[in-house]
Amino acid sequence: MHRGGAMRRIRIKDLKPGYMLALPINLPRTGVALLKEGVELTQRHIAYLRQYGLQEEFCFIFDGSEQRQPSLEDRVILQHFRADILRSIENMELQNTLVSTYIALEDLADRIKSNSALVLQPVQKVSEKLMRQVLEHNDVMLQLAALKAIHEYTFCHSVNVAIYVVSFGKFLGLREGTLQQLALAGLLHDLGKLSIPAEILDKPGRLTAEEFKQVKGHTYEGYRRLAEKTGVGNDVLQAVLMHHERFDGSGYLLGLQGQKIHPWARMLAIVDIYDALTSRRCYREAVLPHETVDYLMALSTQGALDFKMLSVYLRHMPVYPGGLKVTLSTGEKGAVVETTPGLPLRPVVEVSSLAGGKQPGKGAPAEPVSIKRKRVDLAANPTVFITSIDAR
Numbered sequence: 001m002h003r004g005g006a007m008r009r010i011r012i013k014d015l016k017p018g019y020m021l022a023l024p025i026n027l028p029r030t031g032v033a034l035l036k037e038g039v040e041l042t043q044r045h046i047a048y049l050r051q052y053g054l055q056e057e058f059c060f061i062f063d064g065s066e067q068r069q070p071s072l073e074d075r076v077i078l079q080h081f082r083a084d085i086l087r088s089i090e091n092m093e094l095q096n097t098l099v100s101t102y103i104a105l106e107d108l109a110d111r112i113k114s115n116s117a118l119v120l121q122p123v124q125k126v127s128e129k130l131m132r133q134v135l136e137h138n139d140v141m142l143q144l145a146a147l148k149a150i151h152e153y154t155f156c157h158s159v160n161v162a163i164y165v166v167s168f169g170k171f172l173g174l175r176e177g178t179l180q181q182l183a184l185a186g187l188l189h190d191l192g193k194l195s196i197p198a199e200i201l202d203k204p205g206r207l208t209a210e211e212f213k214q215v216k217g218h219t220y221e222g223y224r225r226l227a228e229k230t231g232v233g234n235d236v237l238q239a240v241l242m243h244h245e246r247f248d249g250s251g252y253l254l255g256l257q258g259q260k261i262h263p264w265a266r267m268l269a270i271v272d273i274y275d276a277l278t279s280r281r282c283y284r285e286a287v288l289p290h291e292t293v294d295y296l297m298a299l300s301t302q303g304a305l306d307f308k309m310l311s312v313y314l315r316h317m318p319v320y321p322g323g324l325k326v327t328l329s330t331g332e333k334g335a336v337v338e339t340t341p342g343l344p345l346r347p348v349v350e351v352s353s354l355a356g357g358k359q360p361g362k363g364a365p366a367e368p369v370s371i372k373r374k375r376v377d378l379a380a381n382p383t384v385f386i387t388s389i390d391a392r
């Protein structure tokens, strides 16, 4: 593909990664330049044009520029980031970090599938970036938590676990170096699952004994793959190996108990369950956050989780993130606008309802319809509770 060849007219909605623009694309009315001529489009450019509502408009590409194979980045954005997902992450740096994290994970998955040697530098690099995002922006978890109420994508779990575990480490006062290693452990904790066929992982029904054994083996499989590489710290290895051990010895694979389980593995166990429950799965809807809290508490009362750690985690977790649309037990619908410090289950919800619009008597003008908004502070209204999460 080269500049100066024949051009072709095409609708913006039909653009594909790899096409090269023969003329710039400007915003229709204002003429503001969005993309310059000569740009080789990536999926991100295409999502960007859609954000501006451009679909049916025409643009010009160079003929023959459409044969390029999509790059790994294009593939990742195409598969995991729909335009609406990208748009809902307002922080550009977080958006970029998430894209590079997915690229690193996709690359790992490719290598495992093709049986080639693992290269860990990219994932080590992104674990550092993810940690920075969590330390610098308090809303990282909130943005992700709101997203996952409606979207589920392949690596979402590993990225969530990494972000949650870094936040958790921050609450526990751990140093930056440790937090970065924790992020890495979070990203890699389920690495062993990449060797398990998707039909088993996503199977809606009961697993056979053999399948279950294979799933359980993901802890050791991940550990084994990582232990072969130099430069993976012992703490990360232990955390990956032990993340399904339970405090009372009821976990797998080794059946370790209490302090014998590496502290990072105990942290991972908590955030792993938290994320698994609050994400929508192919076989069930996401569990409501407060039900997850109840579930985690029950597990800890039975002795399966480290109670001290769990209490720190639950004190700081944003259970209902800002912007989340919910239905209240009164039947009213609204969005979470504030969280109450110390009372994560009782946020402030702004509900809106239609007012007016009644048909008056003959001859009188119709009452105008208006939207009435009111704030419901759940901390001050203990009998009202959230019954469902709608979307963002």
Ligand SMILES: [Fe+2]
Pocket: 189, 190, 218, 243, 244
């Ligand atoms: Fe796991």
Ligand SMILES: [Fe+2]
Pocket: 157, 161, 189, 190, 272
């Ligand atoms: Fe996991």
